Amino acid sequence: MTKDDVIIIGSGVAALQLATQLKMELNVRIITKEKIRTANSYLAQGGIAAALGTGDHPAKHVIDTLEAGRFHNNKEAVQQVIHAAPTLIKNMALQGELFDKDSSGDLFLGMEGAHSEKRIVHGGGDATGKNVMEHLISRLNNNVIIEENVFAYELILNAEGNQCIxxxxxxxxxxxxxxFASHIIIATGGCGQLYSYTSNASTVSGDGLAMAYLAGAEMVDMEFIQFHPTLLYLNDETKGLISEAVRGEGAILISDDGTPIMEGVHTLRDLGPRHVVSQRIYEVRKQGRQVYLDISQIADFEKRFPSITAICEKNGIRISDGKIPVAPGSHFLMGGIKTDLIGRSSIAGLYAIGEASCTGLHGANRLASNSLLEGLFQGEQLSKWINQGTEEVQHVEWNHTFSFSKKECVRLPDVQQLKDLMMERVGIVRNEVNLKSQLAWINQFNADEVHLDGCSTEEITQVFMLINAKLITEAALKRTESRGGHFRSDFPMEDDGNWLRKSIIHHYTNGVGKNDEHNKTAIAT
Structure with a gap:
């Protein structure tokens, strides 16, 4: 048993930004299920959005964020994060050679989908995540202990069940x-591995989300999954991400006969919002046609996109041919653990930052390159708040965990079957019949009643994937409209009159003060 001031579960950009900015007097422990560099953030090819151009302004960035999010966003969160972005990026740029510069020595600003201005800061061309991660790792102080290959799986609450300890x-x-610690922070990212096609690292299976849900934290907007339009697609498998920045530099989507597929679909054509582009590619592929990214008009592609070039060459795709086969795959969770901008959840002592949290910044669909921005912003804000020591923390020792009425590890489904069914039934296009079928299939396993201590890490991962699949499916079934990353073919239009609001899912856990509501789920809108 160990006692720290701060425990951070996860090792992405949000986690490391927090750890580097906590004061030296605090004992900080990072717990990560694999290596510190095995994180989605490390794979991020895209950049960080900030209104830094001479003709740009945060007000424009705000409008683009709200439009991409289909106005489901928390407007206050959008205002705060977007207006803080220019200063945040400028300060980071002063810390070292993190970001690419143009010939005049200014930060090079790229274009990505649904942005009205060039405002994407990149590092190493298409290796922004790696650059930022290595920079933050180099700035970790000796008050930070890193526990690698340690799998966090259950939050410990106090005797009353109202504080995470x-x-x-x-x-x-x-x-x-x-x-044990005074502050427990979940920074484990999303749950992209729930789907057979995904850009996410193999570790991203929704562990922190499931832990928070089982502890009773409020979850929100779980139906909103962003599917990235362009993953490298070969032999019915996705092999890696082809950044939206490629389309920002002039690449277009074509079918196998060379026809541009985004003409007449959206005013921004290939740079339309991700859900629009993904749905169009889905339609074309359902017609039996392959989709390619035509990169023939991009000069010096190998120099501009070295990481993507390496992925293509590794998989036998020659850049000189001028086209890359692509398909959509799960990329980002707009929902998650409900928090404020500092990262405080509905449970005292428990925080979430980065993709695991839901501040409302992204609304129903994340604007490209706002995610690294959010992680950096939240990590900084939470560090300031913890450093001030303004919260009165109840210091208690562990006395018991809550495992009432729980079962030993039970029959679990094949992981690939779960991924395939989620892609088919709860993927880019959804409907009531498929959602109800999926929910019935998931419910047979009673995943949220499993006693995790007796399970292997592989079994716990399966349990967590089932829990997240249930949360997404329930929320998608409840939302009888289409908005952003959530598209219902049986309710294809937005319905502002009934649905311009959040869907909060709460798990009544551990029987603490809930009596007959033990282990039931309530959906409040």
Whole structure:
């Protein structure tokens, strides 16, 4: 049993930004299920959005964010994050050679989908995530302990069940370790691995989301999954991300006969919002046609996009041919653990930052390159708040965890079957029949009643994937409209009159003060 001031679960940009800015007097522990560099953030090819251009202004960036999010956004969150972005990026640029510059020495600003101005800052061409991650890792102080290959799987609450005081984790040897701290932060990212086609790292299976839900934290907007339009697609498998910045530099989407597929679909054509482009590619592929990214008009592609060039060459795609086969795949979760901009959840002592949290910044569909921005912003804000020490934290020791009425590890489905069914039934296009079928299939496993201590890490991952699949499917079934990343073929139009609001999912956990409501889910709108 260990006792720290701050425990951070996860090791992406949001986690490291927080860790680097916490004061030296605090004992900080980062717990990550694999290596510190095995994170979605490290794979991020896209950049960071900030209104830095001479003709740009945060007000324009705000409008683009709201439009992409289909006005489901928390407008206050949008205003605060977007207006803070220029200063945040300028300050980071002063810390080292993180970002690419143009011939005059100014930050090079790129264009991405649904942006009205060139405002995307990149590092290393298409290796922004790696650049920022390495920079933050280099700035970690010796008050930060990193626990690699340690799988956090259950939050520890106080006796009343209203404050998070720690987390249980499994070590590489399989033993159970309990960690305690005044502040427990979930920064584990989203749940992209729920789908057979995804850009996400293999570790991103929704662990932190499931832990928070099982502890009773409020979850919100779980139906909103962003499918990135362009993943490299070969032999019925996706092999990696082809950044939206490629289309920003002039690439267009074509069918196998060379016909541009975005003409007449959206005013921004190939740079339309991601849900629009993904749905169009989905339609074309359902007609039996392959979709390609025509890159023939981009000069010096290999120099501009070295990481993408390497992915293509590794998989036998020659850049000189001028086209890359693509298909959409799960990319980003707009929903998650409901928090404010600092990262505070509905449970005292429990925080979430980055993709695991839902501040309302992204609304129903994330604007390109706003995600790294949000992680950096939240990490900085939470560090300031913790450093001030303004919260009165109840210091308690662990006395018991809540495992009432829980079952030992039960029959679990094949992971690939779960991914395939989520892609088919709860993917880019949804309808009531498929959603009800999926929910019935998920419910047979009773995943939220499993006693996790007796499960292997692989089994716990399966349980967490099932829980997240249930949350997404329930929320998608409830929302009888189409908005952003959530498209219902049986309700294809937006319905502002009934649905311009959040869907909050709450798990009544541990029987604490809930009596007959134990282990039931309520959806409040």
């Amino acid at each position: 720690g987390v249980k984790a499994k070590t590489p040897e399989g033993s159970i370790q309990r960690y």
